[in-house]
Amino acid sequence: MSATNLHMYALATPLIGAFAVMVAGQFSRRATAPIVLGVLSFSFAAALTVFLQVLSGGGFRYVVGNWLAPYGIELSVDHLGSLMQVLVSGVALTASVSAVKSVARDLEDRQHLFFTLYLILVAGLHGLVLTADAFNVYVLLEIASITAYGLIALGRGRAIVSSFNYVIMGSTGACFYLLGIGYLYILTGTLNMADLARIIPTLQSGPALATAFSFCIVGLWIKMAFFPLHVWLPNAYSDMPDGAAVLVAPLMTKVTIYLMIRFMFSIFSPAYEFIQHAGVQQIVVGIAAVGIVCASAMALGQRDLRRMLTYLIVAEVGYMVGGVWLANAQGLTGAILHIVNDALMTLCLFLAVSAIASRVEDLGFENLRGLTRRMPLTVAALVVAALSMIGVPPTCGFFSKWYLLLGGIEAGQWLYVGALIFSSLVNAVLFFRVIEIAYFRTPDEGVHGSGHEAVPVREAPAAMLQPLVVAAAALVVVGLATGPLVQHVIRFALPGGF
Amino acid sequence: MNLQPSYWPLAAVLISLLGTVPILLSDRRPNLREAWTVLISIGKFVIVASMLPAVLEGGGYRFTLAEVLPGVAIALRVDAMGMYFALVASFLWILTSIYSIGYMRALDEHDQTRYYASFAVAMSATVGVAFSANLLTLYLFYEMLSLSTYPLVTHKQDAEARSAGRKYLTYLLGTSVALTLPAMILIYTLTGTLDFTVGGILAGKADASTVSILLVLLVFGFAKAAVMPLHGWLPAAMVAPTPVSSFLHGVAVVKVGVFSILRMVFFVFGTGLLADLNLGMVLTTLASVTVLAASLVALTQDNLKRRLAYSTIGQLSYMILGAGMLTAAGMTGGLLHLSMHAFGKITLFLCAGAIYVAAHKSNISEMDGLGRRMPVTYAAFFMASVSIIGMPPMGGFLSKWSMVIGAIDGGQLLLVAVILISSLLNAAYFFPIVYRGFFARAEGENGREEIREAPVLCLVPLSVTALFCLVLFLWPTLALELIQRVVSP
Numbered sequence: 001m002s003a004t005n006l007h008m009y010a011l012a013t014p015l016i017g018a019f020a021v022m023v024a025g026q027f028s029r030r031a032t033a034p035i036v037l038g039v040l041s042f043s044f045a046a047a048l049t050v051f052l053q054v055l056s057g058g059g060f061r062y063v064v065g066n067w068l069a070p071y072g073i074e075l076s077v078d079h080l081g082s083l084m085q086v087l088v089s090g091v092a093l094t095a096s097v098s099a100v101k102s103v104a105r106d107l108e109d110r111q112h113l114f115f116t117l118y119l120i121l122v123a124g125l126h127g128l129v130l131t132a133d134a135f136n137v138y139v140l141l142e143i144a145s146i147t148a149y150g151l152i153a154l155g156r157g158r159a160i161v162s163s164f165n166y167v168i169m170g171s172t173g174a175c176f177y178l179l180g181i182g183y184l185y186i187l188t189g190t191l192n193m194a195d196l197a198r199i200i201p202t203l204q205s206g207p208a209l210a211t212a213f214s215f216c217i218v219g220l221w222i223k224m225a226f227f228p229l230h231v232w233l234p235n236a237y238s239d240m241p242d243g244a245a246v247l248v249a250p251l252m253t254k255v256t257i258y259l260m261i262r263f264m265f266s267i268f269s270p271a272y273e274f275i276q277h278a279g280v281q282q283i284v285v286g287i288a289a290v291g292i293v294c295a296s297a298m299a300l301g302q303r304d305l306r307r308m309l310t311y312l313i314v315a316e317v318g319y320m321v322g323g324v325w326l327a328n329a330q331g332l333t334g335a336i337l338h339i340v341n342d343a344l345m346t347l348c349l350f351l352a353v354s355a356i357a358s359r360v361e362d363l364g365f366e367n368l369r370g371l372t373r374r375m376p377l378t379v380a381a382l383v384v385a386a387l388s389m390i391g392v393p394p395t396c397g398f399f400s401k402w403y404l405l406l407g408g409i410e411a412g413q414w415l416y417v418g419a420l421i422f423s424s425l426v427n428a429v430l431f432f433r434v435i436e437i438a439y440f441r442t443p444d445e446g447v448h449g450s451g452h453e454a455v456p457v458r459e460a461p462a463a464m465l466q467p468l469v470v471a472a473a474a475l476v477v478v479g480l481a482t483g484p485l486v487q488h489v490i491r492f493a494l495p496g497g498f
Numbered sequence: 499m500n501l502q503p504s505y506w507p508l509a510a511v512l513i514s515l516l517g518t519v520p521i522l523l524s525d526r527r528p529n530l531r532e533a534w535t536v537l538i539s540i541g542k543f544v545i546v547a548s549m550l551p552a553v554l555e556g557g558g559y560r561f562t563l564a565e566v567l568p569g570v571a572i573a574l575r576v577d578a579m580g581m582y583f584a585l586v587a588s589f590l591w592i593l594t595s596i597y598s599i600g601y602m603r604a605l606d607e608h609d610q611t612r613y614y615a616s617f618a619v620a621m622s623a624t625v626g627v628a629f630s631a632n633l634l635t636l637y638l639f640y641e642m643l644s645l646s647t648y649p650l651v652t653h654k655q656d657a658e659a660r661s662a663g664r665k666y667l668t669y670l671l672g673t674s675v676a677l678t679l680p681a682m683i684l685i686y687t688l689t690g691t692l693d694f695t696v697g698g699i700l701a702g703k704a705d706a707s708t709v710s711i712l713l714v715l716l717v718f719g720f721a722k723a724a725v726m727p728l729h730g731w732l733p734a735a736m737v738a739p740t741p742v743s744s745f746l747h748g749v750a751v752v753k754v755g756v757f758s759i760l761r762m763v764f765f766v767f768g769t770g771l772l773a774d775l776n777l778g779m780v781l782t783t784l785a786s787v788t789v790l791a792a793s794l795v796a797l798t799q800d801n802l803k804r805r806l807a808y809s810t811i812g813q814l815s816y817m818i819l820g821a822g823m824l825t826a827a828g829m830t831g832g833l834l835h836l837s838m839h840a841f842g843k844i845t846l847f848l849c850a851g852a853i854y855v856a857a858h859k860s861n862i863s864e865m866d867g868l869g870r871r872m873p874v875t876y877a878a879f880f881m882a883s884v885s886i887i888g889m890p891p892m893g894g895f896l897s898k899w900s901m902v903i904g905a906i907d908g909g910q911l912l913l914v915a916v917i918l919i920s921s922l923l924n925a926a927y928f929f930p931i932v933y934r935g936f937f938a939r940a941e942g943e944n945g946r947e948e949i950r951e952a953p954v955l956c957l958v959p960l961s962v963t964a965l966f967c968l969v970l971f972l973w974p975t976l977a978l979e980l981i982q983r984v985v986s987p
Contacts, residue, residue: 387645391675393638399566405683424675432667439652440660480572483565 006053007062007077010046010089011126013039018119025112032111033100039119040096043126044089051082055488061132061194074192076132076266080336080493084129084258087340091250091347092122094467099243101463102354106241107154114154118247121147128255134181134267135191137259138174141223145170148252151244152236162235169232173222180215183208184267196267205276213273216263224256226321227291230314237310242354245306250346253313254339257320261336264324265495274327281325285411288322289419291315296426305356305363308430309349312389315423316342322416323404329498331407336490337482338400341388344478345397348385348471352378355460355468371438375459379438381472386431388475391424396479403486501560502552507574507629508561510545510584514538515622518615525611532599535614539595542621543588546581553581554979560631569691572638575631578983579764579833583757584628586837587750590844591621593959594745597848600955601741604855612649613739619646624750627757633682633692633766636758637674640722643754644670650742651735662734669721669731677719681712685766694761696987698768706775709767713777716762717784722755723818724811726788732811736803740851743803748843752810753836756817760833763821764984773824778908781822786916788815793923800861802850805927806843812920813839813886820901823913826985828904833981834974835897838885841966842894845882848960849875852952862931869935871949874957876935878964883928885967888921893970 017039024031054060059078067073077085096118103114124144131137149170153163185191187208188199203209218229225233237249264273274281292315299311320342323335353363355378360367372379388397401420408417459465478485517538524531549559558577565571576584598617602610623646626639644667652663686692688703700709721728732752736743746752763772763781772778792812799805813835820832850860852875859865869876881892888898898917905913951957970977 390671391679392641392645393634394566394572402567402683405679406687409683409687421676421680424679425672428667428671428675432664432671436660436663439649440655480564480566483567483571486568 004060004062006046007050007075007082007085007130008064010043010050010085011123011130013043013046014092014119014126015123018116018123021112021119022116025115029109029111032115033104036096036100036115036119037093040089040093040122043122044086044093047082047085047089047126050077051086054079054082059492062130073136074132074194075130076193077130078492079489080258080261081129083340083489083493084255085126087343088122088125088129088251088255091343092125092247094347094471095243095246095250095351097467098246098351098354098464101461102358103241103243105358106156106243110154114151114241114243117147117150118244121151121247125251125255129258132193132266133191134184134193134196134263137262138178138181141177141256141259142174144252144255145174145223148244148248151248152240154244155240157239158235159239162232162239166232166236169222169229173219173229175219176215176222177219180212180217180219183212183215187212193262193266197269200268200272205272210277213268217260220256220260220263221321224253224260224317224321225314226317227287227295227314230291230295230317233314234307234310237313238304238306242350242357246347246350246354249309249313249350250343253317254320254343257317257324257335257339260321261324261332270327270495270497281327282413284325285322285413285416288318288325289413289415291318292322292416292419292423296423296430299430300426303365305365305368305434306353308434309346309353312427312430313346316346319400319404319420319423322413322419323407326404326407326411326413326416328407328410329494330403330410332494332498333486333490334400334403334405334407336493337396337403337486340485341396341400341475341478344471344474345385345388348381348388348468348475351464351468351471352382352385355464358460358464359458365434365437368434368437369440372435374457376457377465378460378468379435381468382438383431383435384472384475386427386435388479389427389431391427394479395475396482397475399479399482500556501558501575501577504559504561506545506549506561507559507576508563510542510549510576510588511574511622511626511629513542513545513622514618514625518618521615521618522611528603528610531611531614532595535595535598535618536592538618539588539592539621542625543585543592546584546588546625549576550581550585552576553578553983556983562631567634567686570632570634570686570693572635573631574626574629574635575694576629578980579757579761580628580630582833582977582980582984583753583836584625586840587621587624587628587753590745590749590840590963593962594741594844597744597851597956597959598741600953601739601851601855604953604956605739607653607739609653613653616646616649617742620650620746620750624754627754630694630761632694633685633762636761637678637682640678640720640754640758641671641674643722643751644674647742647746647751650746651738653739653742654737659737662737665734666731669728673719673721673728677715681715681719684708684712684715694765696765698764698766698771700767701771709771709775710777710780713762713767713772713780717759717781717818720755720758722751723759724752724755724788724814725784725818726791726811729788729792729811733804733807736801736807740803740847740854743807744844744847744851747807748810748847749840752814753840756814756836759818760821769824769829778822778824781818782910782913785815785819785822786913788812789819789916789920790923793920793927796927797923799927800863802853802860802862802865802931803847805862806846806850809846809886809924809927810839810843812924813843816898816901816917816920819913819916820897820904823901823904823908823910825904825907827900827907829985830978830981831897831900831902831904833984834900834977835894837977838893838897838967838970841963841970842882842885842892845878845960845963845967846886848956848963849879849882852956852960855956856952857949862934865931866934866938868949869932869937872935872951874951874961876932878960879935880932881964881967883924883932885971887924887928891971892967893974894967896971896974
């Protein structure tokens with residue numbers, strides 16, 4: 001296989017794997033796991049190889065099937081894109097190790113159907129981070145979303161209703177995006193990102209162009225659950241099966257934020273959105289700040305671990321959108337860094353939730369009492385993830401917050417800076433509350449001497465613990481590696497003039 | 499200053515962090531576990547001490563882990579100030595570990611493995627703070643200390659421990675995120691670096707009001723220094739087992755707070771800048787209020803550990819007071835008090851623990867006549883309190899005397915009054931304990947017959963630390979040499 005096609009193989013193997021799983025799963029339930037893990041491992045290895053290539057040789061453009069643009073689909077494998085591809089494939093692989101176990105328990109005879117959707121979703125995400133065609137984004141976004149709707153509907157309780165709400169909101173978002181793309185096509189005659197970037201500055205900047213821009217951005221905002229368009233997320237993410245949550249929660253919103261960055265900087269330019277329409281930037285950062293505060297406050301009111309985490313996802317989206325719209329290098333660096341860091345943190349958190357759920361039926365806070373004794377490793381990993389969410393060095397969460405704060409101060413966006421600090425403090429309260437409950441067995445537990453009955457340690461199954469430990473370790477390793485990450489990768493993702 | 503790159507600073511920090519693994523693994527064999535703890539503590543002290551010769555010659559060591567932000571790395575630096583603190587802390591950890599063994603076993607405490615493992619991590623963080631090369635690394639280890647001491651503070655796991663733990667983290671994490679982090683970012687924005695540099699990094703980079711705001715943010719941001727009104731966590735933390743209170747809240751945690759503030763004063767702000775902007779007054783005012791108020795509150799406390807806690811709050815601010823004088827003698831006195839107070843206060847807490855183990859008494863009103871049955875403990879208590887009050891022939895006299903001279907040198911006679919009055923107050927809340935222990939007669943005297951001295955493993959450490967209070971008076975040379983390099987580089 002040719003090295004120049006490797007990124008395509010990274011995308012194609014999950015797709016082919018999906019069909020293989022669907023067919024093989026009809027005959028043998030035990031065939032599902034090896035296919036899933038094998039396919040995702042290959043995909044990760046390929047993505048990593050491409051990333052290393054890009055680091056040493058620079059990015060490249062790739063034409064699918066040798067049909068040239070503007071009719072064919074072009075892919076752009078640059079620093080940011082290949083970083084995202086490594087992130088997507090890495091998270092997918094780590095998540096699937098745990099998912100295989102939890103889905104075997106939750107959805108015994110529908111495993112192969114679950115993983116069919118799962119692998120198509122992964123393929124869709126791969127495509128989204130590589131594509132350089134605006135309409136292709138719509139197609140892949142819908143592929144990813146529809147498979148997500150399906151995965152959510154396989155969940156517990158009111159999952160079907162939550163999924164349906166998501167269908168409505170998600171399709172609305174997709175329609176907005178499609179309309180925006182339609183306007184752009186009418187104005188420019190092309191859907192290829194590079195061509196659009198060339199043509200747009202030459203256009204008369206009128207209401208049509210502004211409408212196109214806003215429709216696309218709002219569509220993406222709905223998809224990424226940017227406050228106040230986030231209402232579908234808490235239910236959808238809480239009700240989905242754990243095996244799906246470990247994949248969807250870390251990746252969907254982050255890839256959508258990546259799409260917003262692509263849209264804003266590879267199609268439109270900073271000059272357009274920041275200088276020509278300067279007022280918009282202030283408003284967006286303001287909304288982001290309000291969103292961070294509101295989502296954090298709503299998380300405080302939750303009594304269930306999963307729901308608490310979903311509101312935190314909404315707050316984190318606020319961090320990143322605010323960071324991008326700060327219109328300076330520090331802010332954008334922080335936002336891109338936070339995409340990576342938040343994906344890892346969310347992965348670690350949801351893996352921990354999955355591990356806890358394997359031993360504890362209901363994740364309401366009362367049921368988490370004394371968890372530290374029963375599941376010490378799981379709680380330890382949860383603590384590391386919590387530290388990253390709060391922003392304690394050397395975990396990665398600290399460093400992206402650092403850049404975002406620097407960017408906010410540089411841009412004079414004090415509301416945003418205040419919101420970030422407020423959010424750190426709220427995260428400290430939120431996670432500390434959970435950890436305290438896990439640490440103390442009963443409200444008035446008094447343990448004197450050694451005369452208490454030893455609580456048996458019943459950890460999560462190894463298949464769930466291993467990815468959890470890897471994810472927790474990754475939080476520290478990526479944190480320490482922030483310097484090279486910013487220097488050698490993210491710096492190239494910043495548009496010129498920043 | 500010539501700092502050689504070396505792995506030794508990293509080894510000094512990591513030895514106890516890595517040591518948690520054998521401690522956790524020997525959960526079922528207590529003797530092995532305790533042996534590991536003592537071994538690691540001795541090892542740590544040996545590594546720290548091995549770096550002393552280079553520091554005394556005017557050099558030092560450095561180690562860089564990773565450059566995580568432009569211009570800021572996670573790095574360690576062994577210089578005179580860090581060496582001074584690390585020596586005190588690591589030496590006292592050896593004694594505390596031995597004491598812990600006696601204490602925990604005498605009370606048959608639960609979860610001892612968690613206790614020893616958390617202690618090891620906390621020590622790693624303490625030495626990490628001592629050897630931090632910049633504000634980011636210091637912040638990292640500072641947070642690590644707050645988090646690793648939480649299981650120690652809440653060891654008893656009852657309702658009181660729960661609420662004490664909440665207070666503890668609220669104060670310490672809240673201030674570090676809300677005050678220290680913004681200050682750190684502000685300094686980075688102004689200077690582009692966070693490295694500790696002789697003479698400070700802020701000179702010429704910020705105007706007077708910004709520097710003042712930074713100073714206040716950092717003094718309160720490092721809430722471990724218990725400057726009022728952010729002192730409330732310390733009395734609450736007294737629910738911890740006594741070795742925790744004695745070492746962490748007499749030596750490690752609280753000294754980390756003061757050490758961090760003093761690092762800022764000497765290596766980020768620079769004494770020259772503070773003198774030019776007349777900001778020494780900010781430090782001395784905040785410190786004086788704390789010193790006097792804490793000493794007054796200590797008088798009202800019946801619980802022995804709480805009285806000692808308020809005493810600690812006051813004594814910590816002496817160090818800030820000394821530094822704030824910005825005169826050579828004053829700063830020397832403030833820094834010297836770090837070791838004098840450490841040895842004195844740890845003795846006092848260890849005695850409190852011994853009293854609890856031997857007689858199960860925590861309140862001073864119930865301790866009448868105990869001195870006659872526990873003479874060694876009370877003698878140690880007496881020696882340590884003399885040191886803390888600041889009378890010869892104990893070490894504390896040297897530091898307080900130096901501070902008085904420093905105040906006179908700086909023409910700040912009000913501070914002389916503060917020091918003298920507070921020393922009188924110190925005597926007022928310490929001497930009655932000793933007097934009543936030896937000379938008073940308790941009701942129900944017969945109950946006292948069964949009370950014997952504390953176990954040997956408790957007695958030996960507290961006697962050693964008490965003797966050191968005397969030794970440091972007679973031979974303060976090492977401490978003074980190291981301090982000299984900080985005050986007049």
